[in-house]
Amino acid sequence: MTAVNATPDEPRKPKKSTPKLRDGVMKRGKTWSYVIRVTDPETGLSKPKWVSGFATEDDAKAARDEARVKARRGEYIDRNAITVSDYLDQWIESHAVEIRPRTLASYRTMIRLYIKPHIGPMRLQAVRPARIAKLYRDLLAAGGEGGKPLGISTVSRTHAILRKAFQDAVLVDELIPSNPVERAKRPKAVLGEPGQVWTTAQLQTFLKAVKPHRLYAFYHLAAYSGARRGELLHLRWSNIDFDGKQITITGSTGVINGERIEGATKSGRSRGVSIDEETVAVLREHRKAQAAEKLQVGEKWRGAADGYVFATGWGEPIHPDSVGWLMAKTIRAYNAPKEGPRPAKPLPRARVHDLRHVHATTLLLAGVPVHVVAARLGHADPAITLRVYAHVIRSAEVAAAEVFARVMGEVA
16 A cells, blocks of 8 residues: 655644753743652652742742752652641641640631631642731731621730641641741730739628528639639539648530530649638538438439539539629629618629639739749749739739838848
8 A cells, every 4th residue: 555645735733842841940831840859758769849830930940949958958848739728627627636625616716717718718838927917917907797806815816726737737747848827927915914803802792692502612612712613613522632621623614505515624734722721611511511402302313423512403513604694693682682772882793713813813912922823723834824913913022122121121
């Protein structure tokens, strides 16, 4: 057979030019790419790494040079298309076993409300400090419900979540070379000092008003130990050493989506808190009253052998919101009694947590060392106590100056 050749008049198709690689950079299609060789730290083998998608040759060369430097330092990171939203979903799931349930729920809510709507679709590797700073500004301006401004404390908590997550992206998952959140400008949050704190006289007035209630011991112990609400509601009778005059706080109770949840303490560690003889007596009376309730209920008692110190009349654990509601009700009843005149000095509104502030403030003003107060409160670092109660410590410093002058005068 005779081969069929193209006629002389038929135009020949031009040969496609093969892209040429010049010093690790070449054009492929409409964009530019670069290639470098990266040593695998596990195998020691050198492998080519292609990165594409650059608009110009200069962009590709600049990225190539930066990648070469990082490769020599062992800091090269492969390009990854994972978004901030997808990474945070993976990150929160991997840390669910390490975070207290209440904190975990808070993290999920803040990620959903304040992070994903703003930077969720972005590639994780594309996030820069300036974009994080803009996130904070946007949240402060209109990040709240209905476009209302968001408080600095909420923005600071958002920053803390992002800082932890991006740090793990650097150190654990090795998806980014550095943490952009650390370099982002953010509003400086001033750790809030407690608002109006009851005086000891006001505390005594409240304790007298709530004494007839079966949960009087709860408020007494809250004020005399400085423990948190959730810590006290987690207490079992085995956590109280009557002879040694000490309670041991081993966990905490909170509310998530209306459900009572138990977990670790805020610091993740248990601690012992000494109690005075009067508090021991109050707790003994409370135990007798609970035993009488158990005897009265009989087989319908729902408490365990080592039951909760503070339980319902049926032995069940108390919902944390109940003690706050009862405190508010007691204050209202004292300020506006159904019978008799109103008190000359009504009690200011207060929360259960404010009893903790009364405890700390009273001890600091009495000259108890900050590290001792911090240990009672369960602060991981006395510096936290110093910041929260700075106004109290300043008052104590003024008093200390007067004490020193008086002592020197006595010596003279």
